[in-house]
Ligand code: KG4
């Protein structure tokens with residue numbers, strides 16, 4: 001299919017309600033005509049994590065407003081759409097259902113085709129939306145809910161090389177912030193403290209480096225920080241501002257070391273005829289961390305690989321990535337009907353061994 005396509009994307013799998021309009025003319029970079037996102041941080045703040053029922057209700061209340069704003073900002077009406085793409089999983093099931101029901105209703109009412117999109121595919125295909133890169137490439141998803149290495153071979157061809165067996169790294173940053181009484185989301189607060197700390201003062205573990213492959217684990221590291229904090233409190237009756245900075249710096253250095261080494265391995269695992277894939281792309285909020293990003297860039301340049309980090313607004317949760325993944329699928333004739341089911345778990349690579357655990361933001365697939 002070679003005509004220009006305009007799709008509405010809908011995303012509601014976690015704690016962001018989002019709608020976007022993306023237009024694509026073959027041979028050109030796609031245009032994000034509008035991307036409306038309403039976050040829910042304040043609704044969940046008192047609970048120390050995302051409360052699925054509150055999230056689902058907020059999505060139901062906000063989706064129509066998001067869609068209206070996205071269409072208005074794009075300067076189009078429903079009649080200009082070629083199809084509707086919606087996140088069908090993985091994620092918090094109430095949220096996924098809210099978006100899926102909205103999309104099914106709209107598609108039925110407007111007589112438009114539906115495209116059910118895997119949220120992780122949305123993240124994984126974003127470098128093609130922003131930079132038009134060719135397949136195959138290596139993708140590292142690092143956010144509050146996801147952590148995996150994927151070789152992306154096509155719009156529906158993903159090979160999972162490894163991922164977390166417990167917490168996602170963003171989740172670990174959030175938990176460290178919580179145990180050190182720093183504001184949420186934890187990533188930016190911990191990074192700011194770490195910048196003033198001594199990363200060598202505490203010797204935190206680098207989990208799973210002793211095991212081959214590129215699976216990751218962050219839960220033991222979090223426990224090590226907790227124990228060190230408790231030991232400081234027991235010996236001195238509390239922790240100083242400098243203790244806190246050093247704990248953050250030590251933790252962040254451990255995460256950065258692990259991600260750098262596992263990325264080096266993932267590049268080696270995906271090497272074809274001895275040369276690695278041309279591009280490592282990252283997505284997810286943790287990719288905003290300057291120390292981690294610098295380490296990933298170093299690994300890439302040492303291996304002759306380009307490092308690509310899409311703008312943060314498109315590499316954290318958004319609906320433009322869902323509209324784009326919808327366009328990629330629609331062009332291949334992959335459309336769905338109103339019988340598709342919302343899925344709390346939906347691994348991108350069905351052949352890869354299942355993952356353990358489910359974080360505060362839902363299933364990590
Ligand atoms: O991709 P994202 O917006 O949402 C999902 O989790 O899907 O990622 C949010 C996560 C949070 O856990 C947040 O603490 C983390 O990304 N994060 C960071 C930084 N900025 C955000 N982690 C480390 N360093 C940062 N600068």
Ligand code: ZN
Pocket residue numbers: 119123143145146316317
């Ligand atoms: Zn996500």
